[in-house]
Structures are given as structure tokens and as C-alpha cells.
Amino acid sequence: TCGGVVLQGKCYQFFRKNLNAHQAESHCQSICHNGHLASVASSYIRGEIGKLMDRNGGRTRAWLGGRRILRTKKFRWLDGTRWSYNGWAKGEPNNRGGKENCVETWYNLAFNDVRCTRLKPFICSC
Ligand code: GN1
Ligand code: CA
Numbered sequence: 001t002c003g004g005v006v007l008q009g010k011c012y013q014f015f016r017k018n019l020n021a022h023q024a025e026s027h028c029q030s031i032c033h034n035g036h037l038a039s040v041a042s043s044y045i046r047g048e049i050g051k052l053m054d055r056n057g058g059r060t061r062a063w064l065g066g067r068r069i070l071r072t073k074k075f076r077w078l079d080g081t082r083w084s085y086n087g088w089a090k091g092e093p094n095n096r097g098g099k100e101n102c103v104e105t106w107y108n109l110a111f112n113d114v115r116c117t118r119l120k121p122f123i124c125s126c
Contacts, residue, residue, distance in 0.1 A: 005052050007045055010125045012038055014049075014056050018119040021102040024063045025078060028124035035126035037065030039077035040105070041085045049123060050109045059107050063122035066103030066111065068095075075103065075113075079125065087111045 002011035011032070019027060021037070028035040040046050053059040065078040075093070076083055089110035093100065102116035105123075 005048060007048050012045075012049060012052060012123060012125045014052050014062070014121065014123050016057055016060070016121045019063075019122060020119055021063050021116040021122075024120075024122035024124075025065070028065075028122070028126070031124060032126040034079070035124055036077075036079040037063055038123040038125040039065050039079050039081035040087060040111075041077065041081050041083070043085070043087075046085075046087055046105075046109050049105065052123070060121050061104050061106055063120050064103045064105055064111065065125070066113075068093075068101040068113065070101070 004011055004013035025037050028037050040049060050059060066075045067078060069076055089106060089112050093113035095113055099115050100113035102114055104112050104114050104120060106112055
């Protein structure tokens with residue numbers, strides 16, 4: 001059984017523990033087969049992730065599974081989902097300081113690129 005919510009056949013789970021993006025990804029991989037930080041590839045999934053956080057102590061900034069491809073500067077999802085949905089906040093991704101290679105969701109569920117070393121809650125999918 002899924003300790004979160006099943007969306008389009010994938011189990012999404014929210015963890016309020018503060019980890020950096022790499023630690024969070026390791027945690028997601030360790031809890032289930034094919035686990036990764038969550039891909040959020042539609043407005044439907046994005047809204048449901050908001051509800052998942054709302055039901056589990058309230059909405060917060062959280063890691064998602066987006067990573068910048070260093071060679072092309074584009075973003076990909078760690079689970080291989082095609083990057084097509086544009087969920088970025090206005091003005092993002094801005095790669096502030098040239099080191100914002102990971103992706104978080106803000107309270108309003110818009111995406112921001114941010115340094116991977118920040119500590120945040122996170123959402124896994126598998
Ligand atoms: C934050 O803190 P500041 O304004 O330099 C954010 C950036 C966003 C920016 C948007 C660590 O940068 O990723 O693009 O706000 N950095 C952090 O205004 O959250
Ligand atoms: Ca940014």
C-alpha cells in the first residue's frame with residue numbers, strides 16, 4: 001500500500017524531514033522499487049501534491065525530482081518522465097549564482113530552481 005496518494009498509477013509520498021536534494025533522492029530510492037524524487041509533469045499532479053501536503057501538516061517548500069542537465073542547462077526528471085509541463089514560477093528558472101541545479105516547489109506550487117545543498121522536506125514517487 002502507498003503511504004501517500006496514488007496518482008496515475010504512481011505512489012506519491014511527502015516527507016517533512018529536512019534533507020538536501022541528494023539525500024532526499026537517496027531516501028526516495030531506498031523506500032521503494034524505482035523510487036525517485038517526484039516528477040510533476042501536469043497541473044493535475046501539481047494540484048494533488050498540494051493537497052497531499054495540505055493533508056499532512058500543511059504546505060511547505062519541498063524538493064521535486066527535477067535536475068538541471070549540466071551540459072545543455074535544460075531540466076529533466078530523475079524518474080525519466082519527459083519534461084514537457086511548464087510549472088515554473090514567473091522568472092524561473094533563473095539559475096541564481098550559476099549553481100541552482102535542483103528544483104523545489106513553492107507554497108503556491110510553482111517551481112523554482114535552487115541550490116541542491118539547501119535542506120527541505122521532499123516528495124517521492126514510485
Ligand atoms: C531566492 O534569496 P534570493 O532572492 O537571492 C531563491 C532563488 C529564486 C529567487 C526568486 C535560496 O533567491 O532560487 O530564484 O529567490 N533562492 C533560494 O526571487 O531560495
Ligand atoms: Ca531560482
